Amino acid sequence: MSEPLLQAVNLQCERDDRILFRDLSVSILPGTLTRVEGPNGSGKTTLLRILAGLNDSYSGDMLWRGRPRHTYREEFLRNMLYLGHRPGIKPLLTPMENLRTLMAGRRYVTDKVLWQALEGTGLGGFQNVPSRNLSAGQQRRVALARLLVADEPLWILDEIFTAIDIHGVAALERLLVERVASGGAIVVTTHHDFNLPSMHRVTLGGRHDHGL
Amino acid sequence: MTMASETKLPVRTSEESVSALSAMKAVFSRDLKTAFRQPQDLLNPLLFFVMVVTLFPLGVSPEVSFLREAGSGILWVAALLSVLLSLDHLYRHDFDDGTLEQLVLQPQPLFLLVLAKSLAHWVLTGLPLVMLAPVLGVMVHLEGNSVAILCLTLLIGTPVLSLIGSIGAALTLGLRSAGVLLSLLIIPLYIPVLIFGTGTVMAASESAPVGGQLALMGAFLVLALTLAPFASAAALRISLSNS
Amino acid sequence: MWQIFHKLGSPKWFFGIASTLMPWLLVAGAALLMTGIVWGLVFAPQDYLQGNSYRIIFIHVPSAFLAQSVYIMMAVAALVTLVWRMKLADVFVTAVAPVGAVLTFLALFTGAVWGKPTWGTWWIWDARLTSMLILLFLYFGVMALGAAISDEKSSARAVAVLVLVGVVNIPIIKYSVEWWNTLHQPATFKLTEKPSMPAEMWVPLLLSVLGLYLIFGWLACLRMQTHILAREGRTRWVKELVQAREN
Numbered sequence: 001m002s003e004p005l006l007q008a009v010n011l012q013c014e015r016d017d018r019i020l021f022r023d024l025s026v027s028i029l030p031g032t033l034t035r036v037e038g039p040n041g042s043g044k045t046t047l048l049r050i051l052a053g054l055n056d057s058y059s060g061d062m063l064w065r066g067r068p069r070h071t072y073r074e075e076f077l078r079n080m081l082y083l084g085h086r087p088g089i090k091p092l093l094t095p096m097e098n099l100r101t102l103m104a105g106r107r108y109v110t111d112k113v114l115w116q117a118l119e120g121t122g123l124g125g126f127q128n129v130p131s132r133n134l135s136a137g138q139q140r141r142v143a144l145a146r147l148l149v150a151d152e153p154l155w156i157l158d159e160i161f162t163a164i165d166i167h168g169v170a171a172l173e174r175l176l177v178e179r180v181a182s183g184g185a186i187v188v189t190t191h192h193d194f195n196l197p198s199m200h201r202v203t204l205g206g207r208h209d210h211g212l
Numbered sequence: 213m214t215m216a217s218e219t220k221l222p223v224r225t226s227e228e229s230v231s232a233l234s235a236m237k238a239v240f241s242r243d244l245k246t247a248f249r250q251p252q253d254l255l256n257p258l259l260f261f262v263m264v265v266t267l268f269p270l271g272v273s274p275e276v277s278f279l280r281e282a283g284s285g286i287l288w289v290a291a292l293l294s295v296l297l298s299l300d301h302l303y304r305h306d307f308d309d310g311t312l313e314q315l316v317l318q319p320q321p322l323f324l325l326v327l328a329k330s331l332a333h334w335v336l337t338g339l340p341l342v343m344l345a346p347v348l349g350v351m352v353h354l355e356g357n358s359v360a361i362l363c364l365t366l367l368i369g370t371p372v373l374s375l376i377g378s379i380g381a382a383l384t385l386g387l388r389s390a391g392v393l394l395s396l397l398i399i400p401l402y403i404p405v406l407i408f409g410t411g412t413v414m415a416a417s418e419s420a421p422v423g424g425q426l427a428l429m430g431a432f433l434v435l436a437l438t439l440a441p442f443a444s445a446a447a448l449r450i451s452l453s454n455s
Numbered sequence: 456m457w458q459i460f461h462k463l464g465s466p467k468w469f470f471g472i473a474s475t476l477m478p479w480l481l482v483a484g485a486a487l488l489m490t491g492i493v494w495g496l497v498f499a500p501q502d503y504l505q506g507n508s509y510r511i512i513f514i515h516v517p518s519a520f521l522a523q524s525v526y527i528m529m530a531v532a533a534l535v536t537l538v539w540r541m542k543l544a545d546v547f548v549t550a551v552a553p554v555g556a557v558l559t560f561l562a563l564f565t566g567a568v569w570g571k572p573t574w575g576t577w578w579i580w581d582a583r584l585t586s587m588l589i590l591l592f593l594y595f596g597v598m599a600l601g602a603a604i605s606d607e608k609s610s611a612r613a614v615a616v617l618v619l620v621g622v623v624n625i626p627i628i629k630y631s632v633e634w635w636n637t638l639h640q641p642a643t644f645k646l647t648e649k650p651s652m653p654a655e656m657w658v659p660l661l662l663s664v665l666g667l668y669l670i671f672g673w674l675a676c677l678r679m680q681t682h683i684l685a686r687e688g689r690t691r692w693v694k695e696l697v698q699a700r701e702n
Contacts, residue, residue: 086310104238
């Protein structure tokens with residue numbers, strides 16, 4: 001059993017006078033995929049943002065490799081990749097420029113590798129087109145191209161399958177499976193039906209009705 | 213199995229990340245690049261600056277004596293307002309398209325990245341205002357020496373406006389009617405810069421020594437450079453926490 | 456030590472303490488304030504220069520004094536909010552900001568009323584009045600930002616940042632306004648340059664300042680209690696408290 005990368009201990013989060021979750025403890029181990037489930041408004045995105053360190057209005061402890069995360073913030077951020085609802089793509093820049101600036105803050109990657117990553121997400125030929133001329137799905141693919149060059153052992157991916165077509169979804173599923181097999185830790189939320197045999201589940205919003 | 217796989221994806225130490233300086237450069241050049249792709253947005257604050265200055269001769273008096281006395285104040289107020297107007301964009305687009313989240317999640321200290329963004333904002337708004345000021349200074353009949361001093365005060369003062377304004381922009385991020393609120397928060401904080409900016413020019417026009425005032429404005433700049441990025445970074449974290 | 460600190464931060468604990476303190480604060484504050492004001496308005500000697508009009512200082516000075524120290528108190532609380540995340544501290548900032556604004560306004564208003572007989576005009580761009588006006592703007596900014604953010608925790612933390620930025624600026628603003636004032640009006644009547652006051656004047660003044668501090672303490676407790684009730688409405692102790700009061 002390897003040590004967990006990220007641990008949340010007794011998390012409690014309330015938002016606008018409503019308790020989203022309490023006494024929630026999650027351990028993210030290398031080589032596992034954790035799926036956060038729950039109905040709309042149950043706090044899936046909030047939990048992911050807390051795990052990623054974007055939201056700090058919670059009580060409880062966050063541990064990075066067994067130590068308080070806030071004291072190892074730089075190391076945590078260096079080893080964590082977060083993709084949210086908003087793709088993080090500047091409409092005025094081309095996919096290449098976008099990817100280059102996104103990577104510029106994290107590690108040195110040659111243009112050739114980035115070019116290939118964009119080709120790998122099906123954006124071959126669009127590398128130098130302004131991103132605003134791309135469709136929503138293509139813009140998300142630009143963000144997903146980061147996954148192909150990422151060396152971060154921890155991925156936190158919010159609604160990753162949104163606006164991606166069937167082929168893209170299949171390729172993405174394969175990527176996630178391979179990543180887990182090679183020791184990566186992944187946390188996802190998705191409405192898309194996605195199953196792995198060894199998947200961990202975190203279910204939120206137990207008190208809510210699931211029907212309409 | 214896990215042992216073998218862990219060697220494939222080792223945890224990196226923070227020393228293995230990109231240096232803060234090159235990350236700052238990347239942020240700075242991205243902001244310039246996006247701005248130049250939409251040149252109209254760059255032009256608008258400048259046009260606003262010119263138009264506000266035009267209002268004073270029309271609305272108060274075109275007399276040379278009035279304009280010469282009030283000119284530095286008019287230019288400073290107009291510059292202040294147009295910086296204020298442009299602040300709303302500082303983080304708004306980044307917030308909407310998600311690049312701000314990615315910025316906050318970069319391993320480098322956030323205050324340095326914020327500093328890079330504030331500097332880019334100054335290069336894109338403050339600096340053009342400084343370059344336009346001599347023309348307008350002549351139009352409000354300021355004398356040669358006063359024009360030079362005015363430009364100097366703007367050159368020292370407008371970065372302070374960008375730096376302090378960045379705090380307000382970060383605090384009001386994602387709020388309804390953020391623009392007006394931003395002005396309410398920031399205008400009181402701009403008052404010292406305005407006072408010294410215009411006061412220095414007035415002193416110069418009376419041939420009084422201005423070295424002391426300029427040094428003080430320099431001190432404001434140093435203070436803003438060292439403190440404002442921390443406040444902006446804290447404010448950004450809070451605003452993103454809330455979104 | 457830490458336990459005491461945590462206890463101090465607990466809204467429930469504060470609520471109890473405040474309830475016992477408040478009557479004392481109110482009685483003592485009202486007594487001091489009334490003594491100070493009545494003494495100052497009725498029994499203190501006339502000013503040799505300004506006659507009776509100076510008597511407004513028994514209201515003006517305490518409110519101006521408190522208006523500034525409330526902002527300083529808010530800044531301390533803001534620091535505590537940001538560093539230790541103490542719930543009570545951010546309740547204090549939100550509860551007290553409007554009180555500070557009212558006191559600032561009162562100081563400005565009484566200053567204007569005093570200005571009429573002294574300077575012959577309601578408003579003068581005197582350094583002190585101008586600084587107070589800017590302080591009022593700062594209070595308005597704090598209140599506006601607090602009202603604009605719906606989530607209480609984020610609101611408290613954003614306001615705390617703004618208050619701290621403001622408090623760093625206050626000395627700079629004060630200094631620059633004074634410099635500006637000397638630049639524009641080299642020779643005006645200065646309120647500060649009064650020779651030493653006789654004891655019959657400063658003793659009532661001191662009493663009313665102290666009285667207003669205590670009254671402020673009472674008001675702060677009251678407003679904080681209200682905010683705590685609204686905020687902790689779902690907790691058990693608040694529900695029990697409400698039931699106990701209803702019976």
